[in-house]
Amino acid sequence: MTSLLKYMSGYLKESILAPLFKFLEACFDLFVPLIVASMIDLGVRTSDKSHILLCAGALVVIAIFGLLTAFTAQYYAAKAAIGFGSQLRRRLISHINKLSFSQIDAFGADSLATRITSDASQVQSGVNLVLRRFMRSPLMVVGATIMALFVDVKAGLVFVLTLPILALLVFGIMCGAIPAYRKCQRRLDELARATRETLFGARVIRAFNLEDAERRAFEESNNGYAKLQRFAGGLSSLMNPSTYVVVNLAIVALLWTGSARVEVGDLTQGQAVALLNYMSQIVVELVKLASLAIQTTKSIACGARIAEVLNTTPDMTDGTVEARARREGIAVAFHNVTFSYAGAAAPALENVSFEARVGEKIGIIGGSGSGKTTLVNLIARFYEATDGNVEVFGGDVRDYTSQSLRSLIALVPQKAELFKGTLAENLRWGAPDATDAELWRALELAQASDFVAARPEGLAWKIEQNGRNLSGGQKQRLTVARGLVRNAPILILDDSSSALDFTTESRLRAALRQALPETTTTFIITQRASSILRADQIVVLDDGKIVGRGVHSELLESNEVYREIFYSQFPAEDQDSFQFEGGALS
Secondary structure, three states, rough: OOEEEEHHHHHHHHHHHHHHHHHHHHHHHHHHHHHHHHHHHHHHOOOOOHHHHHHHHHHHHHHHHHHHHEEEEEEEEHHHHHHHHHHHHHHHHHHHHHHHHHHHHHHHHOHHHHHHHHHHHHHHHHHHHHHHHHHHHHHHHHHHHHHHHHHHHHHHHHHHHHHHHHHHHHHHHHHHHHHHHHHHHHHHHHHHHHHHHHHHHHHHHOOOOOHHHHHHHHHHHHHHHHHHHHHHHHHHHHHHHHHHHHHHHHHHHHHHHHHHHOOOOOOHHHHHHHHHHHHHHHHHHHHHHHHHHHHHHHHHHHHHHHHHHHHOOOOOOOOOOOOOOOOOEEEEEEEEEEEEEOOOOOOEEEEEEEEEEOOOEEEEOOOOOOOOOHHHHOOOOOOOEEEEEEEOOEHHHHHEEHHHHHHHHEOOOOOOOOOEEHHHHHHHHOOOOOHHHHHHHHHHHOOOOHHHOOOOOOHHHHOHHHHHHOHHHHHHHHHHHHHHOOOOOEEEEEEOOOOOOOHHHHHHHHHHHOOOOOOOOOEEOOOOOHOOOOEEEEEEEEEOEEEEEEHHHHHHHHHHHHHHHHHHHOOOOOOOOOOEOOOOOE
């Protein structure tokens, strides 16, 4: 938690002024019982109206100044806390974007989202409360004790004995509550994951009539979270009653000893009232201190989770060389590359070696789980090769800056991801300065111009979150268009036509073949053999290994895995009736 305090650096002035004004407010409050005692002993007792009015005026002035200092302290505390929270969230997002995909996978997207939102808000609230109460509440408790000693030393000893008992109670409860709240936040991660799966998978759940099973699973997770919250809340709730018991016992002792001393004249009525007021102030401040302790406990637990992310050093160091494209030679080369996901029993890729020349069309084919997507993810260095190395335009990807490397790559991912905003905003992710004409050209090549032109909004068409207002095929075509807008020397199509019918896919391949520059190196990852029939080189993957490499005719004759894939889609006995046209079977 202390490692997060550096994000308060921009709000040092506010962090000093907020507790300072709270300190002044506390000082004003500590003089109130003394003025009340003087009013009783020197005004009411002697019927001195002028002294009573003087004391009343002093109380009004103190109240006004107390209100002003409290308002000022609240303003500075809120400004510092909100600024701290904003900086912390910005830093979290920035740091998470620097982590490798392996590290993000290890934390989990749901856990990271909880830390950015819920945990950061808890820490922000803790900072706000600390700035407002950390100075005031302890000062009031200690100050009331000192003022009680000033009023009467013997009665003040009751205060002196009470303080260490209260400190032990608060410290003991916090020691138990901090790990309890930490467990609560971990369980909240699980609840968020269960909620997300239920909401995003609602159609599948209903299709298989598994609503009751999902409801039970959610209730189990929710009940587990509620149980931990009840335990942590119950532990924290001991703070108020336990402190009340101690303070009320102290009040009883004060009244017992004080009444006898008032009768014999050893203590005035005003002094007795002042002592009771100081004890009442301690009670009020202890209630505030208890809520501060509870919030601080939550903030410490949440801060530790945030610090865990921020203290995670990215396991992929950014290179220093600026990547540059070439117009000839080798575009991409894999040299004995092996890659394993964290915790995996076997490598996802093993001893992969091949080269792709500038301008070549490379087909990557294989069954599900063969490592096709993993292979192209290594080109963009989303993951780090466990062994061997990947080269792009003659340089190791580890030597390049990630920004310059990825500027050379247009990636159309396996899962079509679109974001809330206009269609133009989504397409310009590929090239922020692209003109409307360039966007329409990319839409035409991606076979998406027809349904976009049918919309009266055109490029201003509002896309909902995750492209909810689009069909699967429309989303895929728009993501292809976004990749084409980038006009990069390396184009990666990762199973980007799986939701398209064969006719649309055929038109898309034909358009790309005619429109793409000769220097564009294209990787086509697919499970459809028809998508890569005219590829300059086909790489066949099976269980993370290259089991074949060549053109279609060679592999069909010599490679069993490729032949099995091809004939499973186009039976051998029907081959004579098929004709190859434009890279597709028709």
